[in-house]
Amino acid sequence: MKKITRRELLKLGGVAVSGNALIGCGKSLRKPSANLKLNQSNVPIVTPQGRTLPPDAAPFAKQILYESAAEPRHLDIARDIYGAGVAINWGGEPLLRRDENQNLVPAMAESWQAGENAEYWDFVIRKNARWSDGVPITADDWVFTFRHLASPALDNAWTWFYYDIKGIQNYKEGKGRAEDIGVEAIDDRTVRIYGENGAIPHLPAMMAYQAAAPAPRHKAEQNPEHWADTAENFVSSGPMRLLSWEHNQRLEWDTNPFYNGAHKPGIQKLIQLVGAPSIGWFNSWLNKEIDYIANLQPQELAQVINDNELSGYLHSYxxxxxxxxxxxxxxxxxxxxxxxxxxxxxxxxxxxxxxxxxxxxxxxxxxxxxxxxxxxxxxxxxxxxxxxxxxxxxxxxxxxxxxxxxxxxxxxxxxxxxxxxxxxxxxxxxxxxxxxxxxxxxxxxxxxxxxxxxxxxxxxxxxxxxxxxxxxxxxxxxxxxxxxxxxxxxxxxxxxxxxxxxxxxxxxxxxxxxxxxxxxxxxxxxxxxxxxxxxxxTHQVWYPYLTGFAPDKNGNVVFRYLDISRFQMYIRNDVDEWRD
CATH class of the missing domain: 3.10.105.10 (Dipeptide-binding Protein; Domain 3)
Structure with a gap:
């Protein structure tokens, strides 16, 4: 049997490059002094949402995260996960989330319970949940959300994801009415969701889907297709609030002053840089223009592994x-x-x-x-x-x-x-x-x-x-x-x-x-x-000043995009020694 050679493999892949092939555009990395003493002030840093940051946290004004992003088509998360990708998690909160061990934990819902034979589930929205404009988030918003995302007029390409919920498929395909969708408000804070075919034991897992976030009835009902086309009109159900959107350049967020949920972020300002620069996002990370790379490409991983310093910043799962x-x-x-x-x-x-x-x-x-x-x-x-x-x-x-x-x-x-x-x-x-x-x-x-x-x-x-x-x-x-x-x-x-x-x-x-x-x-x-x-x-890198991630049950410290780790992170108080 003829074996395929390494040379042939490299020719096929074209990715196994020299460890120095990408470094040319980046600044030389300068580690902070090993003798740096972190600030151990006895004065706690408490965020406006009420989270107390650890003693080694940077001052409130320096809790800024820079990340890469793609230009969104709009910010209507429920309707299009890909078109509204920048707003997912930061600007939208599902009923449940996953923790670092992939257990279900409360998010917008403070509790959830199955009905008889799991044919429906009741989710209780936390008390005083509000949109970023101060309007209460109610069970009626969730009833509206499923009618909105399944609307034949909007022709959402991802509606099939929810076909296990009663009436969604029929409404999307023009065979049923919006009123027949099995999502109902029991009271202002309790939303009941029925399965299409009786029992739906996996519904809580589905409701932890990052794009299963509510749409604001008070905004979207009058203008379903375009309510989320601008920063000025968008309202957030999540921990962050959108401040500005410069198309094809950047989006800026701060904390949502009305957010009272379990996942209050340590990060107080988020800057999303849009569109890959000519030198690529990896070199932007080397230049300290962004704080992390969530998924390294093979040639980037090769460079990290072959560098004594960079390899210390590598996390994998x-x-x-x-x-x-x-x-x-x-x-x-x-x-x-x-x-x-x-x-x-x-x-x-x-x-x-x-x-x-x-x-x-x-x-x-x-x-x-x-x-x-x-x-x-x-x-x-x-x-x-x-x-x-x-x-x-x-x-x-x-x-x-x-x-x-x-x-x-x-x-x-x-x-x-x-x-x-x-x-x-x-x-x-x-x-x-x-x-x-x-x-x-x-x-x-x-x-x-x-x-x-x-x-x-x-x-x-x-x-x-x-x-x-x-x-x-x-x-x-x-x-x-x-x-x-x-x-x-x-x-x-x-x-x-x-x-x-x-x-x-x-x-x-x-x-x-x-x-x-x-x-x-x-x-x-x-x-x-x-x-x-x-x-x-997944192989990823971030600098040590970005910290706070809780290790999982195996001791791994990683940034899973679909769990709560983004809210755990905060900026350490030696950040100025890194961002030069």
């Missing part, structure tokens, strides 16, 4: 994101499970993760990543790297040595969303080990997206990062069939899988529910509904 290949399993040749299985055994994932992606990935053999609820390590052997088995399966499918009965070489179409090193590696592996030809076609992003939604691509590279910590998110919504053509994203159907995830979605006994999901995923992996490639490892 296994993220819940999976990359996979998706087949059109309803048409030849991918309607033949032996073909799909053969392909799954003909990719050596380990050298790709370690040498091309420089350990920003780990091999994946299932949709659910390690440590995700219902993850099953026993699935690893089903799609493992085994060239002999791959060749035998391909022969069984009618393509011995990669050829059909007439001696014609098997040619597989593979569609790429722009240049994609993952698919370049996959093409190399299949051609190397199976003697087939792979026709790699590159499409523009808009064309690629449209073809995916219409199930027009025979084979493509997909990836998905969890939105809420439950198998209902990464299995049911993504893979369960919605029609005879499969799920909205994938042209794959499996009756056993569909039945098991549907049953799991109604099971209120937690161990039984997770076991059902585990059984379902085994069908997904064995039938190769998806060919699983990698799980993401």
């Amino acid at each position: 296994n993220n819940f994101q999976t990359e996979y290949l998706s087949f059109d399993c309803l048409r030849p040749p991918f309607d033949n499970v032996w073909v799909r299985q053969a392909l799954s055994h003909a990719i050596d994932r380990t050298p790709f993760c370690e040498k091309v992606m420089l350990k920003t990935r780990i091999p994946a053999f299932s949709m659910l990543p390690p440590d995700f609820p219902a993850y099953n390590a026993e699935l690893k052997t089903i799609q493992d790297f085994n060239v002999e088995k791959a060749r035998a399966l391909l022969a069984e499918a009618g393509f011995p040595n990669g050829e059909d009965a007439n001696g014609n070489q098997l040619v597989l179409p593979l569609v790429s969303n722009g240049r994609d090193v993952v698919l370049e590696y996959v093409k190399d592996q299949w051609e190397r080990y199976l003697n087939i030809s792979v026709n790699l076609q590159i499409l523009e992003a808009a064309v690629w997206g449209a073809q995916r939604s219409r199930h027009e691509m025979p084979l493509y590279h997909g990836q998905y990062e969890y939105d809420f910590l439950d198998p209902a998110n990464m299995l049911t919504r993504l893979w369960r069939s919605a029609s005879e053509n499969g799920s909205p994203r994938h042209a794959w159907r499996n009756v056993q899988f569909d039945d098991l995830v549907t049953q799991a979605g109604r099971e209120i006994d937690e161990p039984k529910r997770l076991d059902l999901y585990s059984q379902a995923e085994k069908f997904l992996v064995e039938d190769v509904g998806g060919l699983f490639l990698t799980h993401q490892v």
Whole structure:
């Protein structure tokens, strides 16, 4: 068997660069003196929201965080997580959040309780919750929010995320009324949410989704599409308040004077710099223009690891994101499970993760990543790297040595969303080990997206990062069939899988529910509904003056974008020694 060489791996990836390749644009890093004595003043620093900062915190006026951002289309979080990304978490508060150990904790809701058989859940909004303009946040705002995000007139592309809530899908598709949506106000502070198909045990996890934030009825009802187009009209339900928005330049926030929730930030002013500079965000971090990088790219990670100082600022964790290949399993040749299985055994994932992606990935053999609820390590052997088995399966499918009965070489179409090193590696592996030809076609992003939604691509590279910590998110919504053509994203159907995830979605006994999901995923992996490639490892850096993150139960200190760590952080009082 011919092994792929490191030189070939680097040629495929084009990412393993010298540790000094990026440093040219940045200032030399100057560490503060090792003898620096932090201020241990006995006078506590108390924020306007009432949080007492630790003794080593910088003065109130220096609690400023600089971060990178993308120019938003608007700030209506409930309607569009991507279009309003800058406002997520800072300017919007869901009913619940996750702590550093991924436990559910109160956010806008001070308590939550299941109804009979978990067919509905009651969430009690904390007392005196207010928008940043002082208007009370009530259960009526939440009733309005779900009608707003599902409105056919707004045609929100992400409404499907909430289809497990009663009436959402019918209203979005013009088959029902807004009044039929199963979200009701029991009183001013209690909102009740019903499941579409009876029991909905995963609803609290869904309500910790970072974009499941309320829309202000007093603002949005009169102008649903444009109420959040300006800083002047936007109101926040979260811990921060938007002060200004200079398009394509920056957004500035301060603390919301009416926020009385559990997650009062140490940061008192947030400056979001919009649009990647010509030197790139990593060099902006080296220049101390921003305070952290939440996700290093492979070449940036290489530089950090190879630098004695920078490596001390590195933090890492296994993220819940999976990359996979998706087949059109309803048409030849991918309607033949032996073909799909053969392909799954003909990719050596380990050298790709370690040498091309420089350990920003780990091999994946299932949709659910390690440590995700219902993850099953026993699935690893089903799609493992085994060239002999791959060749035998391909022969069984009618393509011995990669050829059909007439001696014609098997040619597989593979569609790429722009240049994609993952698919370049996959093409190399299949051609190397199976003697087939792979026709790699590159499409523009808009064309690629449209073809995916219409199930027009025979084979493509997909990836998905969890939105809420439950198998209902990464299995049911993504893979369960919605029609005879499969799920909205994938042209794959499996009756056993569909039945098991549907049953799991109604099971209120937690161990039984997770076991059902585990059984379902085994069908997904064995039938190769998806060919699983990698799980993401997130590597990030920040300077020591940015501190306050609570370690998780394993002692790891990381900044998970979807939990409460952004509110834990504060600026240490040696910040001036770093920001020069």
